[in-house]
Amino acid sequence: MKLYKSLVYRELKLSRKYYVLIGMMLLFLAVSLMLVLILPSAESISTDEEAVLPLDLVSIGIGIIGGFMGVRDGGNYxxxxxxxxxxxxxxxxxxxxxxxxxxxMQRLISLSGAAVIIIAYAIAFRAATGLSVFIQLISVFLICAGAGLILDAVYGAVVRMFRDKRQQKKMIVAGNAAVIAIFILIEKVVSLVFKPSVDVTKVLKFVNSPVFAVIAIVFFAASALLYFVAISKSYERREP
Amino acid sequence: MTEYENAIEIKGVTKRYDDFTLDNISFDVPKGCIMGFIGQNGAGKTTTIRSLLHITDINSGEIRLLGLDHIKDETAIKKRIAVVFDELPFHDMFNARDMARIFEGMYPEWDNSIYTQYLERFQLPAKKKIGQFSKGMKMKLQIACALSHNAELLVMDEATTGLDPVVRDEILHIFQEYLQNGERSVLMSSHITSDLEKIADMVTFIDRGKILLSGCKDDILEKHGILKCDKEKIAEIDAADIVSIRTNNFGAEVMVHDCENASCKYRDCVIDPASLDDIMLYYVYRDKKEWS
Known part of the structure; x- marks a missing residue:
């Protein structure tokens, strides 16, 4: 345990500025959205499902940002x-x-920080609108965190392939190219699933269902396992 | 804990790159000894060190550290060894205290009191960021970290390169102190032969991926000599006695590898003692035979 304490301490200390920045960004987003809901000028906003829909979608944005950014390496690799x-x-x-x-472990710690902000937002949202976005927020958060872990594993593995200072440029270009390629792939998959004809309300209902929550948990667990395998292999790989 | 005679045993190790081959090298570092690993830049010193630390895989051969297999028993070995690289591999934003927190979890025998003593001795501030350290301070910090977990084997790759003579001397003195109990060993690679001449018990010469000489430093120094003669005299010297010949306007300087034999055979010539620097230089030009 002492070993992990040392290693996690090192990782957290190196990336703390990045995570503080992400945390502040999430807080800013959450507070801004809550202000829209609770300020007197927003009294006209009805709390029925149709009227809250845009806010509902924006709320998902917090889950997406928290999930994706919460697991990135912050430049450590x-x-x-x-x-x-x-x-x-x-x-x-x-x-x-x-x-x-x-x-x-370090990624999970930083993710739990983001999760606290997201849960607090979900509670505040319910208090202000009477609607629960808890399941959809956490599900989207876990899906994005899982995708973020996969991206991070690919980036980390590519960067660690080039351990020499002389290969830095190659490493950064290759790492970023791999991440962009995966983003394009995700975008293609998302555009196939969410066609313009799809009813957004129905999609949101599915996203807010326990079934989607289970899918999200399984996807996140599988991503974490994949991350562990990919990163441990990249550490075990010796220089050519 | 395993009993061992040699802290390092390298047998027939070959490592091939596109443009360089570490060619079937073998040498031992006996327990309690400082082995100087000498060679010019690109001779294969770092490749040898990377191979024995399993930073890179070897193509063939066998490496044993502290009596254990360098791959099979890797983690057990690494708890008992310390490595000092030519450049500090710690992030600039850390300070000396952070490094202690990082290493104390990794090494079962990490001793914070010894580490603090070294920091005080080296006058290294515990809270100052490493990025603000000078090169000498960075090297001292790396050495403080290496010596604070009771390592039985210290491996140094060009650790004194780029340091001023005062810092180098201080560091060499620390290594000698560290070895006093006779249970610890050092492999020190360097192309600054004066450092090794001061502290090494044994030396191994490497050139173009091949081991040229390995043995007791005093024996090697005693056996080699520089025979001074006229250029015309060179023809009379047995080629088997010569390592290589350096010619100049005034005559020739011939490195002989058996000083005693040469002094009997060539009584009319003067034979000066050779330094490690000379030996390295003459061996590097061994294929040319004659150089200036």
Missing amino acids: SMDVKTGWARTVYALPVTGKQMACATL
Whole structure:
């Protein structure tokens, strides 16, 4: 446990500025949305389902941002390569699995920070509108966090393939290209599922259902497992 | 804990790159000894160190550290060794205290009191960010980290390169102190042979991926000599005695690898003692035989 404490401490200390920034952004978004709901000028907003729909959609945005951004590495991978730490790790008594486990733990800690803000927002939303967005927010949050973990694993694996300072440019281009390729793939899948003819209200109802919540939990768990395997393999891989 | 005679055993190790091959190298570092690993830049020192630390996979051969297999027992070995690289691999935003928090979880024998003693001795501020350290301070911090977990084997890759003579001398002194109990060993790669001449018990010369010499430093220094003669005299010297010949306007300097034998055979010539620097230089030009 002492080992993980050390490794997670290192990861958190390195990325704390990034996560503070993401946390502040999420808080700002959540507070702004709540202000729209509770300010006197917004009294005209009806709380029936049709009228709340735009706010409902915007609320999902908080889940998307929290999920995607909460699991990104905050620049740790490339910093590790630049400083030589990525190579030094091989001289330390730490296995690839332990490194991957510590990285995953750090991601889960930062995700739980984002989750707290999202849950607080869901409670405040219910208090202001009487409608519950809890399941849909958490489900979307988990789906995006899972997708974010997959992106992070791909980026991390690509960056760690090039551990040399001289290969930095190649590494950054390749890592970012991999992430963009996955974003394009996600966009294609989303546009196939959510065609213009699809009724948004029905989609939102499905997103707010327990079935979708279960799908989200399973997807997140599978992504976390995939992340662990990919990152531990990238740590176990030796230089050519 | 395993009993072992040699802290490092490298047998027939080959590592192939597109433009370089570490070619079937073998040498041992006995327990309690400082081994100087000498070679010019690109000779294969870093590749050897990366191979023994399993940073890179080898194509063939066997490496044992502290009596254990370098791959099978990797984690057990790495708890008992310390590595110092030529550049500090710690992030600039950390401070010395952060490094202690990171390493204390990794090494079962990490001792914070020893670490603090080294920080005080090196006059390193515990709370100052590493990014604000000078090169000498960074190297001292790396050494403080390496010496604070009771490592039995210290591996250093060009650790003193780029440091001023005062800092280098201070660091060499610390290493000598560290080895006093006879249970610890050091492999120190460097192309600054004066450092190794001061502290090494044994030396291994590597050039173009091949081990040229390996053994007790004093024996190697004793056996090699620089025979000074006229250019005309070179023809009379047995080729088997020569490592290589350096010519200049005034004559020739011939490196011989058996000083005693050469002093008997060539009584009319003066043979000066050779330094590690000389030995490295003459061996590098061994294929040319004659150079200036």
